[in-house]
Amino acid sequence: MNDVSQSLSDYEQAARQQETRRNWLLCTPALVVLVLAASGPLLVMLFYSFLKSGNYGGVIYEFSLDGWFNVILVRDIFDDVLRFADAHLSVFWRSIKLSAMTTITCVIIGFPTAYFIATRPRRSRNFWLFLITIPFWTNLLIRTFAILELIRNNGVINNLLMDLWLIDEPIQIMYTDTAIMIGMTYVYLPLMILPLYASMEKLDFQLVEAAYDLYATRIRVLRRVIIPLIKPGIVAGSILVFIPSLGAFVTPRVLGGGKNLMLGNLIQLQFDQGQNWPLGAALSITLLAIVMVTLLVYVRYSQRSGGQDG
């Protein structure tokens, strides 16, 4: 008897091994392409951030920490003193500030909208969701272009206000931080609404009803019942908006012009006019690190709160 069970488990183990091999073989072609054009280049970039910058772009294959130094420090050309690179720090600060403000604005607009969709009759919910999904899948550049046409000095909004004699000269919105924030809010809003909706769809309205039965006001129900229950959705939506905002490139480039740079534009500059590849690589890795830490904190958070729920 022992022999039989022994050979059975041998057989099963062989079958398992064969299955694992089959699975890996099926995945290999996709993995090869991803290594060649996604993860591999990231490693090369890490390597390049430790090299010396070439004079006209490119790198010289010598070890150097200059790229990383230059992320936050500059060496004064006159007296050789190290200073903080104010220009870079202000870009970091603007990126974080604008991303945070975009996220908050998206919550303020997205929360009521998701709630509205979640309280529609079941049949029409799909339609409203579809209306949110359409802008989500359409070209980000085109949506930025649409905002550009609205807020330009001779754009739709300014022309309308001037025709109504409300203002004498156009309001300058373009090429300001406000313009970038409006644009990012517009393009990333669906990323906030979709996870918020996913949370609200599961909201148990019997709890809301119980709160009203206990004479809670609407505001109190919102603050003490609905928002705490929707919190995972708020956090997920905030992450989904904050991360692409931080790495935004197209929107600040089109709406912010040459002066109001965000991290993405600062990085691009190192490969364009700046011609400092190691610095550009170091900045990119810094951005990636911030994103990864944010994601990690989020995963920790959702594991913890997931554990609490059940």
Added chain:
Amino acid sequence: MANLHAAPVNKGKLFSIYKLPGFTFIAVACFLMLYAPILILVGYSFNSGSSLALWEGLSLRWYFAAWENETVQGATLLSLVIALQAALYSTVLATMAALGTTRTRPFRGQTAIYTMINQPLMVPEIVTAVALLIVFATIKQATGYQGLGFLVIAHTAFCIPFAYLPIRARLEDMDTSLETAAADLYATPWRSFRRVTLPLLWPGILAGAMLAFVISLDDVVITEFVKSAGQDTLPTYMLGQLRRVITPEMNAIASALLAVSVLLVSLIFLINRKKT
């Protein structure tokens, strides 16, 4: 049954537990905000005047102008060539990967495979773009090859997760009983794949391919960094033009591109809905 506890508040209106002050107003404003800019953009593409500010009447003038613009023709063609190839390759690769990662016992390295496939979704596009620029520029210099290959492989890579998701979702809804039945009837693995798995999986593959096509067609950032001289796609051409004087021709191009995306996304929506 919500009305069971509803107490009549003033004016005899029923108290609704679903209402919150100002929420409907913000929601309606939000939908208007989402669509007004796009509708205005499309509207001005039909303007017969050459200004983006003044409405001078309905015409298709700018669509003809864009149609006859040779740079736009070239960019459109290039966009389509790249998007078709990227969609084809990424869908084939994603289908294989989905077959290898679903309906199987957990196996060693599965998490690593998921991480790799989803990497393009997690890493900011500008970071991937710069990394690709560094690697491809070095290769371009070393080999002298400047062809479309770089753009095609870059697009294929970031399209893989988009193609993978609907295919995997479809596969997870299928059980293996039909394939087992086919095998019991002495079908070879290849035959049972072609005659059983593939027809069942087809809607997922189609949705994945269309999604990949849209994502590739719309890409700006990675294309902008990877392209060699003279390899402008429609979006990178637009990005360049937005810094110059903008004519309604841009609106016409944008509207056409928008129409393609909306059409394909609506189709995907329909395909996915039929399933349930």
